[in-house]
Every structure is written in structure tokens, then in C-alpha cells.
Amino acid sequence: MKIYESENIRNVALVGHADTGKTQLVSSLLYTAGMVNRFGKVDEGTAVTDFDEEEIERGFSISVGLAYAEWGKVKINLLDTPGFNLFLHETEASLAAADAALLVVHGVAGLEVQTEKTWGFANTYRLPRAIVINQMDRDRAGFDRVLEALKGAFGRSIVPVALPVGEERNFRGWVDLIRMRAALYEPNGSGKATEAEIPAEMQTAAAQAHEALVEMVAEGNDKLLEEFFEKGTIPLEDLVPGLRQAIAEQRLTPVVPAAGLANVGAESLLNFIAEYLPSPLYRGKVEGWEREGGPKVERKVSSDEPVSVYVFKTVADPFAGRVSYFKVMSGTLKNEATLVNFNRGASERFSHIATIQGKTQTAVAELRAGDLGAVAKLKETLTGDTLGDKAAPILYPKPKLPEPAISFAIEPKSRGDEDKLSSAIHRMLEEDLLLRFARDPQTKEFLLSGSGQQHVEVAVSRLKRRYGVEVTLKAPKIPYRETIRAKADAQGRHKKQTGGHGQYGDCKIKMEPLPRGAGFEFVNDIFGGAIPKNFIPAVEKGIIEAASKGYLAGYPVVDFRVILYDGSYHEVDSSELAFKLAGSKAFKACMEQAKPCLVEPIMNVEITVPENYSGDIMGHLNGRRGRIQGMEPKSGATVIKAQVPLAEMLTYASDLTSMTQGRGSYAMEFSHYDIVPQPIADKIVAAARAAGHGKEEEEE
Numbered sequence: 001m002k003i004y005e006s007e008n009i010r011n012v013a014l015v016g017h018a019d020t021g022k023t024q025l026v027s028s029l030l031y032t033a034g035m036v037n038r039f040g041k042v043d044e045g046t047a048v049t050d051f052d053e054e055e056i057e058r059g060f061s062i063s064v065g066l067a068y069a070e071w072g073k074v075k076i077n078l079l080d081t082p083g084f085n086l087f088l089h090e091t092e093a094s095l096a097a098a099d100a101a102l103l104v105v106h107g108v109a110g111l112e113v114q115t116e117k118t119w120g121f122a123n124t125y126r127l128p129r130a131i132v133i134n135q136m137d138r139d140r141a142g143f144d145r146v147l148e149a150l151k152g153a154f155g156r157s158i159v160p161v162a163l164p165v166g167e168e169r170n171f172r173g174w175v176d177l178i179r180m181r182a183a184l185y186e187p188n189g190s191g192k193a194t195e196a197e198i199p200a201e202m203q204t205a206a207a208q209a210h211e212a213l214v215e216m217v218a219e220g221n222d223k224l225l226e227e228f229f230e231k232g233t234i235p236l237e238d239l240v241p242g243l244r245q246a247i248a249e250q251r252l253t254p255v256v257p258a259a260g261l262a263n264v265g266a267e268s269l270l271n272f273i274a275e276y277l278p279s280p281l282y283r284g285k286v287e288g289w290e291r292e293g294g295p296k297v298e299r300k301v302s303s304d305e306p307v308s309v310y311v312f313k314t315v316a317d318p319f320a321g322r323v324s325y326f327k328v329m330s331g332t333l334k335n336e337a338t339l340v341n342f343n344r345g346a347s348e349r350f351s352h353i354a355t356i357q358g359k360t361q362t363a364v365a366e367l368r369a370g371d372l373g374a375v376a377k378l379k380e381t382l383t384g385d386t387l388g389d390k391a392a393p394i395l396y397p398k399p400k401l402p403e404p405a406i407s408f409a410i411e412p413k414s415r416g417d418e419d420k421l422s423s424a425i426h427r428m429l430e431e432d433l434l435l436r437f438a439r440d441p442q443t444k445e446f447l448l449s450g451s452g453q454q455h456v457e458v459a460v461s462r463l464k465r466r467y468g469v470e471v472t473l474k475a476p477k478i479p480y481r482e483t484i485r486a487k488a489d490a491q492g493r494h495k496k497q498t499g500g501h502g503q504y505g506d507c508k509i510k511m512e513p514l515p516r517g518a519g520f521e522f523v524n525d526i527f528g529g530a531i532p533k534n535f536i537p538a539v540e541k542g543i544i545e546a547a548s549k550g551y552l553a554g555y556p557v558v559d560f561r562v563i564l565y566d567g568s569y570h571e572v573d574s575s576e577l578a579f580k581l582a583g584s585k586a587f588k589a590c591m592e593q594a595k596p597c598l599v600e601p602i603m604n605v606e607i608t609v610p611e612n613y614s615g616d617i618m619g620h621l622n623g624r625r626g627r628i629q630g631m632e633p634k635s636g637a638t639v640i641k642a643q644v645p646l647a648e649m650l651t652y653a654s655d656l657t658s659m660t661q662g663r664g665s666y667a668m669e670f671s672h673y674d675i676v677p678q679p680i681a682d683k684i685v686a687a688a689r690a691a692g693h694g695k696e697e698e699e700e
């Protein structure tokens with residue numbers, strides 16, 4: 001494997017709504033560049049970056065796939081990200097490895113929910129970007145219509161740099177608006193183009209579009225603007241670097257047409273990426289911290305700097321073990337190097353570093369600053385960790401993750417399954433940062449939490465396939481919480497005199513509600529040693545433990561403040577345990593007065609349906625305690641925005657399909673917690689009590 005200098009590397013993440021053809025496009029580019037012998041197809045289960053059995057079976061991407069195309073002297077690293085809303089946490093986290101985003105948009109569906117969401121991710125990571133209007137070979141695909149929608153959503157930086165030649169199934173190439181030449185493709189799927197004159201009937205449109213492009217390039221660059229005013233145009237030798245710069249500075253978002261499956265546009269797109277998207281060097285420097293909570297440090301993106309790598313993905317392979325995907329943030333990584341994991345203090349040996357082509361690894365001798373690679377069998381390293389030269393510590397920021405939105409109880413099918421469950425799941429947790437596993441302390445049930453039903457289903461299916469562990473998935477659990485609505489003031493005293501050594505702890509606390517999302521606050525307001533200092537943490541601990549077990553229905557109590565203001569102790573009989581129990585009693589006594597209530601997760605829901613269904617959809621949402629926030633037309637459809645309790649959305653996927661004959665789609669994300677209406681709360685509490693949760697009798 002050739003070694004690529006930083007300036008010849010492109011790290012491009014394909015992002016966008018589900019089903020826009022990202023995975024197919026990656027396979028098409030790889031085939032066109034001669035990286036693979038076979039034209040991989042999503043629909044045949046042979047796409048290079050959807051090789052996981054779950055992805056093949058379900059037909060969509062679940063995690064980020066890595067591949068590369070060697071194109072002339074350039075190595076294009078391609079990150080194929082999922083567009084399905086339940087797996088977007090994977091997409092967002094992987095963008096730390098990218099230096100540019102290729103936003104893939106469907107030529108028929110146009111602007112969709114995740115188009116805007118992933119555009120937002122690119123903003124967060126400040127990534128220069130380009131847009132592909134894909135699937136241009138489909139019936140009713142419309143370049144101009146989709147382009148207008150994109151301009152409407154993202155503003156005037158959106159500018160075509162190529163126009164489609166031919167429509168729908170006759171779509172056969174690009175007019176390159178930079179060089180003003182056409183690239184025409186045979187219908188044989190080779191992805192290779194022949195250069196040609198711009199078709200006569202397109203000359204006027206192409207000239208106009210060229211002018212608009214030139215003007216946008218000139219804007220924001222004084223030297224070019226002057227030239228433009230003087231000559232009315234910019235010569236090619238200035239236009240090319242000018243466009244490159246405008247893209248890198250995110251003043252201009254170039255748009256091109258393509259059809260991944262028909263493989264029209266591939267060669268043009270490879271050329272475009274290599275010529276116009278920035279190399280890792282464009283960033284100049286990367287920022288991190290010297291250590292946790294320590295001062296900020298910067299590192300130049302250069303192969304001559306001390307080496308540092310950031311792990312953006314971990315794969316738990318049941319055979320190869322743990323495989324870590326990383327980006328070389330600075331310096332040169334040599335095979336067999338020993339680096340320090342700055343997050344964990346461990347030394348790790350990088351043996352057999354490799355570049356990744358889907359599921360295939362190719363050994364490399366070294367990787368330069370900016371390049372992406374993988375290594376197996378690091379001992380302690382997990383996603384989000386930074387490793388590097390011991391003498392130059394740095395920590396790069398970890399990905400921010402949403403909270404899981406839903407929990408399911410899972411039940412091992414047999415004793416053997418139960419024994420293997422925990423170790424198998426823990427390996428899967430390394431791979432998927434949003435998956436959570438816990439044991440309910442009261443019911444002893446195993447709980448698996450994730451972004452939504454399919455997310456948890458994928459995990460369950462993997463358990464079986466990869467580790468041979470079979471579990472049944474039980475009804476979903478809503479992650480209710482408990483909180484308080486009033487202030488309270490109470491005493492908790494734990495006193496036992498059973499011959500010999502007694503137990504004595506006594507505290508007085510006040511409790512106050514805090515705003516939603518504030519969690520728990522503990523204020524120590526003890527003066528004059530009513531409780532000795534060393535016992536105060538025990539009181540806090542007792543309260544935290546009691547709060548985690550809940551009061552009404554076994555759900556954690558959140559968003560409250562406790563002020564410890566008085567108490568008493570006994571010289572001999574007081575102990576940590578006694579004060580812990582006193583804290584727990586005081587907490588329970590306060591809860592009686594504090595008007596406890598249940599709160600539930602409320603979701604932001606965005607539903608896209610053909611216009612004639614909107615009445616039905618809104619009626620249905622109203623019946624589900626939904627609050628409609630707005631409704632707007634969008635490329636021939638209607639988008640309805642609402643806030644709906646998660647508890648009412650559990651069967652929404654199938655409801656929507658049956659209400660709209662499969663023509664509606666929706667996306668949902670967590671918004672906030674809100675109080676559960678009393679009659680519903682009563683039922684939840686009654687059911688929880690019947691199952692043995694909630695308020696227990698005080699033992700004295």
C-alpha cells in the first residue's frame with residue numbers, strides 16, 4: 001500500500017437522509033476507481049460498506065463504513081454514514097474523522113428531515129461540503145426543483161457546478177460548469193466518461209449557470225472580484241483555485257447530479273472531490289486539552305509534529321477481537337509504534353496498522369497526518385479516546401451523545417444464554433455508545449436501552465448472530481422519572497439499641513423542586529457541628545440511593561435540591577451506615593409532603609405525508625396527547641411538527657404505515673420531560689405497586 005502525503009488525502013463523509021443512495025454511491029465510486037473488481041450493489045447485499053449481516057438483511061446502513069479510492073495521486077477516504085434517524089448518533093460521532101461532507105439528496109424526494117439534520121452536523125463540525133443530487137435516473141427526478149428546495153433551506157451559498165445531461169432514465173452525464181465541457185457516460189455502468197461538447201440545447205442554460213458560479217466565486221475574494229468587474233469573467237486558472245477556496249471557507253456549497261446505481265457521474269465526482277475538496281492540511285491545526293480539565297493545547301496538522309490519533313469507531317469482532325478505527329490528527333503513525341492512551345494512561349501497541357476497504361484490511365507501513373486507518377487488539381482503548389506520543393499529551397473532544405429514548409426488558413431464553421449475556425453485551429456496548437445495559441434492582445430484569453425500537457432489535461439480533469445468545473424482547477419500558485412539586489421539611493432518625501453497640505444517626509433536611517433537567521443538588525448547611533463533617537457525605541449517599549429507587553413507582557427521583565440544616569449524633573453509636581439510613585428516612589418523609597409526581601419523556605416528532613393525509617394525521621396525534629406545533633408544505637408534501645409523549649408513540653411506525661398506505665415517514669427525537677396527567681399516572685403507579693415497586697413499609 002502506497003503512503004499518501006497529507007496534501008493528497010481527502011476525508012469525505014457521505015451524509016444525508018436514509019435511502020438517498022450513499023452506500024450505493026460509495027460502491028459505485030470504488031468500482032469506477034478500480035478498487036474492487038465487482039460492482040457492489042446494496043440490493044444484492046454486495047455493497048462494500050454495508051457488509052454487516054444486519055445491514056444486508058435490513059437493507060440500510062447501521063454503522064459507519066470506511067472505504068478508500070485511489071484516484072491519481074489522491075487517496076479519497078470515504079465514510080459511509082447511516083441516514084436512518086435511529087442511527088444518526090453514529091453519523092454525528094464519525095464526523096470527527098472527516099474534513100468534508102458530501103450531502104447526498106434524493107433526486108425525487110428532495111429535501112428531507114435528515115437532510116437538514118445532517119447539514120446541521122456538518123455545521124457543528126465546521127465541515128466544508130458539497131451536495132450530490134442523486135438517483136437522477138429515476139422517474140420524476142428533478143434537478144432544478146431539488147436545487148430550489150436546497151436554496152430555500154440553506155441559502156444562496158448553494159450553487160450548481162454541474163448540470164445533468166438528459167432526464168430520468170436518459171440521464172447520461174454532466175455539463176461541467178467550471179471548464180464548460182460535457183462528460184458523457186455509456187449505459188454500461190462502467191462509471192467512465194467521454195468528454196464532449198456541451199449539447200446545443202443546453203448551451204444557454206450552461207452559460208447562465210457558469211456566470212452565476214463565477215460571480216459567487218468572486219464574491220468574498222477582492223482580487224477575483226476586481227478581475228471579474230474588469231473583464232466580466234475570471235479565467236480558468238484563477239477560477240479553479242478560487243472555487244477551491246470558496247468551498248473550503250464554506251462560502252459556497254457546490255451541487256452536482258449523479259446516479260449511483262446507474263453509475264452515471266462517478267468519474268466526474270471523483271475528479272471533483274480530488275480537485276476541489278480540502279485536504280486535512282486546510283484545517284491548519286487541531287485543538288484539544290492537555291489533560292482532563294487542563295489547559296487548551298493546539299497541534300499543527302502536519303506529519304512532522306508529534307504523533308496523535310483519535311479513535312472514532314470501535315468494532316467488536318467476535319473473531320478478530322476489538323478493532324479500533326482512528327484518524328491520525330498529527331504526526332506520522334508508524335507500524336508497531338507504542339502510543340500512550342491519554343484518557344486511560346495505558347500503553348498500546350499499534351501492530352499491523354491497516355487501511356480499511358469495507359470489511360477488508362490492507363497493511364500499511366505508516367500513515368501521515370490526516371489519514372484514516374485501523375488497528376486490532378488495543379487492550380484498553382475505546383471510541384473517543386486519544387493516543388499519542390508520551391512526550392506531547394493531548395485530549396481531543398469526545399463525541400456528544402443523546403440519551404437513549406427507550407428501554408426494553410430482555411429475558412435470556414435459557415440458563416446458558418443468561419451466563420453468556422453480560423459479557424456479550426459488554427462487547428457490544430464498546431461498539432455502540434448509545435446502547436445501555438442495566439439490571440433493574442427490584443424486578444431483577446435485564447434492561448436494554450437505545451434510540452428506538454429498531455436500534456434495540458438490531459442489538460438483540462446481533463447477540464444471537466455474533467455470540468449465540470438468545471433473548472426475548474419484552475414490552476418496551478418508558479423511562480419515567482419521579483419529581484416533586486412542593487417544598488418539604490422533615491427529620492430522619494435511625495436509632496437502634498440492641499445490647500452492646502447501638503446505631504444512631506439523625507438529620508433534618510429541606511427539599512425543594514428544581515427546574516426540569518437540573519438533576520440533584522445537595523447543600524450542606526450545617527453549622528456548629530450538629531453532625532460531624534465526616535458523616536455528612538453518608539447522609540447525601542443515603543438520599544441519593546433512596547432517590548434512585550423511587551418513591552411512587554420505582555422510577556428515579558430527579559430535579560430536586562436537598563438542604564441539610566440540622567441533626568444530632570452520638571459519641572459512640574454514630575456510624576456512616578446509621579447516617580445513611582437517617583438520610584434515606586428523611587428523604588422518604590419529605591417525599592410524603594412534597595407532592596411527588598411522575599414525569600415522562602416528550603418527543604419532537606416530524607411527520608412528512610402527502611397533503612391529503614394531513615387531517616387524519618393531526619386527528620390521530622390529538623388522540624395521542626400530541627401538541628401540534630406547526631404544519632408546512634415541503635416539495636409536494638406536508639410536514640407536521642408536534643410534541644408527543646413517547647408513551648404514545650410506541651406503535652407509530654405501523655400506525656403511520658396503515659394510515660398512509662406506506663407513503664408517510666416520520667422522525668422523532670427526545671425533547672424534554674413533562675408531568676404525566678393524573679389519571680394516567682395513577683394507572684402507572686398502580687401497575688408498579690402491583691409489581692412490587694414504590695413506597696415500601698418503614699421498618700423500625
Ligand SMILES: Nc1nc2c(ncn2[C@@H]2O[C@H](COP(=O)(O)OP(=O)(O)OP(=O)(O)O)[C@@H](O)[C@H]2O)c(=O)[nH]1
Pocket residue numbers: 016017018019020021022023024025042043059060061062081082083084134135136137138258259260261262
Ligand atoms: N434508481 C436508483 N436507485 C438507487 C440509486 N442509488 C441507490 N438506489 C437505491 O436506493 C436504495 C437505497 O440505497 P442506499 O445506498 O442503501 O441508501 P443509503 O443512503 O445508504 O441509505 P441509509 O444507509 O439508510 O442511510 C437501494 O435500493 C438502492 O438500490 C440510483 O442512483 N438510482
Ligand SMILES: [Mg+2]
Pocket residue numbers: 022023024050060061080081082083
Ligand atoms: Mg447506507
